[in-house]
Amino acid sequence: MQRITITIEDDLLAEIDAAAEARGYQNRSEIIRDLARAGLQQSTEDTAQTGPCVAGLVYVYDHAARDLSKRLVQEFHGHHDLALATLHVHLDDNNCMEMTALKGSADEVKHFADHIIAERGVRYGRVVMIPTGEGKPAKARKHGHGHRHE
Numbered sequence: 001m002q003r004i005t006i007t008i009e010d011d012l013l014a015e016i017d018a019a020a021e022a023r024g025y026q027n028r029s030e031i032i033r034d035l036a037r038a039g040l041q042q043s044t045e046d047t048a049q050t051g052p053c054v055a056g057l058v059y060v061y062d063h064a065a066r067d068l069s070k071r072l073v074q075e076f077h078g079h080h081d082l083a084l085a086t087l088h089v090h091l092d093d094n095n096c097m098e099m100t101a102l103k104g105s106a107d108e109v110k111h112f113a114d115h116i117i118a119e120r121g122v123r124y125g126r127v128v129m130i131p132t133g134e135g136k137p138a139k140a141r142k143h144g145h146g147h148r149h150e
Contacts, residue, residue, distance in 0.1 A: 009123070049110070055102040055129040057113045063096045065121025072119065076100075079112045095123070106131070 008016070020031040061068060076083055084101040091097055102109050106129060117125030 049106040049129055049131060051106055052104070052132045053106045053109055053129045054132055055109045055113065055127050057100045057102055057116060057125070057127045058097065059117055059122050059125035060091065060095055060097045061119070061122045062094055063090075064094060068119060068121035072098075072116065075112070075116060075119075079108075082109060082112055102127075103132075 016028060016031060016035070019025075020028060023031065025031040025034075061072075063069060076086070082102050082104045084103055086098055086100040089097045089099075102112070109129060110127065113125070113127035116122065117127070
């Protein structure tokens with residue numbers, strides 16, 4: 001086992017401490033190891049998806065973080081083929097939340113979402129990916145309006 005040093009925001013550490021106390025952990029190291037294992041397991045499950053998908057990417061970030069807004073805009077412009085629409089919400093004086101609808105191959109969507117979430121200044125991020133099928137034609141439905149399929 002190795003000893004490491006990490007930097008964690010005060011509010012995140014308070015949440016970790018509260019969870020450790022509620023779950024009966026003896027120290028921070030134990031809960032952080034378990035949370036890391038759970039995160040890695042979830043990441044493995046998320047990357048197992050293949051084929052075309054739609055996804056929702058939600059992240060909260062510090063809008064005052066150095067050049068973060070500029071970096072995010074550059075990432076989105078570099079992947080304009082994946083992003084369908086984005087909703088921007090001002091949460092408070094320091095934090096903004098963005099929710100983006102994505103569409104593309106699962107590996108490209110996951111790679112893009114991972115880059116956004118990993119940006120310095122992004123405090124929390126999550127992507128939910130939904131498979132759309134392997135190019136199967138949509139079933140015809142009668143419900144009063146048409147849909148354009150690309």
